[in-house]
Amino acid sequence: xxxxxxNGMIRTQDNAYPACSAVxxxxxVIMRLGCDEEILPLAGKNTKTVDLAGKLMLPGFIDTHLHMxxxxxxxxxxxxxxxxxxxxxxxxxxxxxxQAAEKGKWLGGVSFNQDHWEVPQxxxxxxxxxxxxxxxxxxxxACFNMSVVNTKGMEMLGIMGEREGLxxxxxxxxxxxxxxxxxxxxxxxxxxxxxxxxxxEDIKEMILKACAHMAKQGITSVHSEDYINYAVDSxxxxxxxYKELAAEGKLPLxxxxxxxxxxxxxxxxxxxxxxxxxxxxxxxxxxxxxxxxDGALGxxxxxxxxxxxxxxxxxxILIHPKEELYELFATAHKNGMQIATHCIGDEALDVTMDAYxxxxxxxxxxxxxxxxxxxxxxxxxxQERFRQLNIIGYVxxxxxxxxxNIVDDCVGSDLAKQSYNWRAYIDMGVxxxxxxxxxxxxxxxxPNICYCVTRSKKDGSKTWYPENGITIDEAVRMFTLEGxxxxxxEAVKGSITVGKYADLVVVDRDIYQIEPGExxxxxxxMTVVNGEIIYKR
Ligand SMILES: [Zn+2]
Numbered sequence: 001x002x003x004x005x006x007n008g009m010i011r012t013q014d015n016a017y018p019a020c021s022a023v024x025x026x027x028x029v030i031m032r033l034g035c036d037e038e039i040l041p042l043a044g045k046n047t048k049t050v051d052l053a054g055k056l057m058l059p060g061f062i063d064t065h066l067h068m069x070x071x072x073x074x075x076x077x078x079x080x081x082x083x084x085x086x087x088x089x090x091x092x093x094x095x096x097x098x099q100a101a102e103k104g105k106w107l108g109g110v111s112f113n114q115d116h117w118e119v120p121q122x123x124x125x126x127x128x129x130x131x132x133x134x135x136x137x138x139x140x141x142a143c144f145n146m147s148v149v150n151t152k153g154m155e156m157l158g159i160m161g162e163r164e165g166l167x168x169x170x171x172x173x174x175x176x177x178x179x180x181x182x183x184x185x186x187x188x189x190x191x192x193x194x195x196x197x198x199x200x201e202d203i204k205e206m207i208l209k210a211c212a213h214m215a216k217q218g219i220t221s222v223h224s225e226d227y228i229n230y231a232v233d234s235x236x237x238x239x240x241x242y243k244e245l246a247a248e249g250k251l252p253l254x255x256x257x258x259x260x261x262x263x264x265x266x267x268x269x270x271x272x273x274x275x276x277x278x279x280x281x282x283x284x285x286x287x288x289x290x291x292x293x294d295g296a297l298g299x300x301x302x303x304x305x306x307x308x309x310x311x312x313x314x315x316x317i318l319i320h321p322k323e324e325l326y327e328l329f330a331t332a333h334k335n336g337m338q339i340a341t342h343c344i345g346d347e348a349l350d351v352t353m354d355a356y357x358x359x360x361x362x363x364x365x366x367x368x369x370x371x372x373x374x375x376x377x378x379x380x381x382x383q384e385r386f387r388q389l390n391i392i393g394y395v396x397x398x399x400x401x402x403x404x405n406i407v408d409d410c411v412g413s414d415l416a417k418q419s420y421n422w423r424a425y426i427d428m429g430v431x432x433x434x435x436x437x438x439x440x441x442x443x444x445x446x447p448n449i450c451y452c453v454t455r456s457k458k459d460g461s462k463t464w465y466p467e468n469g470i471t472i473d474e475a476v477r478m479f480t481l482e483g484x485x486x487x488x489x490e491a492v493k494g495s496i497t498v499g500k501y502a503d504l505v506v507v508d509r510d511i512y513q514i515e516p517g518e519x520x521x522x523x524x525x526m527t528v529v530n531g532e533i534i535y536k537r
Pocket of ligand 1 (some may be wrong): 065
């Protein structure tokens with residue numbers, strides 16, 4: 001044996017053998033499970049033995065939707081997530097504007113959320129002009145679905161001349177008809193002009209840095225969406241960075257790429273390369289086509305059947321018209337590619353399920369595991385259809401921290417209580433995996449697991465439809481075995497089972513026994529990928 005972990009409280013997520021105290025690993029694979037008396041004698045001269053000191057060991061955590069490169073980029077920008085007023089946003093940005101001016105760069109701010117402000121009013125370009133009229137400034141809303149640019153920036157992007165009713169872009173306008181600096185959804189692609197595309201080596205550095213941060217949270221696998229970072233055609237550059245790291249044996253985590261493309265042509269070009277669906281390049285694997293079908297609630301771009309109760313007349317937006325969505329899906333589906341679609345509103349969900357049903361009927365394929373990323377607003381009827389179509393869900397429990405402030409106002413409590421209903425999905429036998437959508441939220445898994453169980457705000461000040469919550473064991477499964485299922489890898493990872501990869505995490509307390517509200521305080525002590533300790537506290 002290469003390594004024996006012993007004296008642990010090992011919860012395997014394998015129903016056939018749910019608990020043990022020791023695990024023996026060889027060649028990156030779990031060879032034996034048992035009690036210390038059975039396993040320790042297997043140690044040879046060169047076997048490393050690791051005393052778990054009675055701590056909890058679980059299968060390594062899997063986050064099934066995040067944005068690795070965006071995360072690193074965001075670290076370098078002004079973090080506006082804690083701002084509680086427009087004034088604070090202006091102050092935080094003003095403190096960095098000199099630096100940006102010196103470097104001749106844009107000033108970037110990220111993660112503002114006006115719903116958390118004393119006066120929850122959407123900022124516009126004139127609010128940012130108060131910070132600087134000479135330095136171009138862009139701030140992004142926490143949900144990614146909208147940005148606000150100052151006048152200088154709008155001029156540099158060449159879009160100050162756009163006019164309401166005439167423009168093809170999703171922009172906001174003042175009453176005088178001039179753009180107000182708000183740019184929504186895919187129209188934000190124009191902001192690619194505001195960033196310099198990093199070189200290959202820099203992208204590799206960014207990936208390694210992100211992986212190191214994730215390892216501290218016990219993450220051993222991620223599904224990362226990175227292709228639409230700098231421009232829609234950055235897929236080749238980014239894929240190359242991952243593949244080189246994997247080939248050099250430097251990629252610490254297993255990465256499943258959620259391949260975001262907007263058009264059928266882009267997807268076809270991608271599929272004509274070596275990037276075939278499911279192709280594995282060491283620890284880097286080609287995952288599903290990632291499609292956006294609507295936006296987000298806070299930006300009022302999530303597409304709702306009955307519109308926004310708190311913003312009459314607004315229904316949100318559908319990114320792809322029905323036929324275009326079908327074409328995109330059909331291209332992926334016929335090529336054997338999995339599909340994962342961003343849907344938050346109930347109307348977007350229906351349109352997406354229609355398109356899934358159509359491609360699956362026209363081109364029958366065994367077990368395609370198409371999915372919905374976010375699945376937030378969903379009626380009971382839609383849940384039933386979800387189950388019938390055998391669609392998988394990618395949910396972000398941590399989203400309820402801020403969504404519980406707005407969902408009931410947006411859609412009414414009748415729909416709100418049917419939505420974010422993880423209890424129902426699991427009871428129906430729907431596969432749902434857990435994720436953070438980082439940098440939208442932090443990829444800290446234990447707090448995310450905590451939300452599953454408590455359905456409460458971090459500080460306990462509010463609980464939201466607790467009957468829709470799930471048990472601790474179900475929550476752990478969402479971030480382990482269900483994550484593996486979402487990438488067709490449940491046979492090789494996701495549980496501590498003989499024959500699977502030795503991807504493991506050790507936690508400092510038994511999260512099964514403590515008060516649910518305290519799960520968020522638990523700390524990761526050790527992270528193991530392929531039998532190798534990649535993080536130790
Ligand atoms: Zn995302």
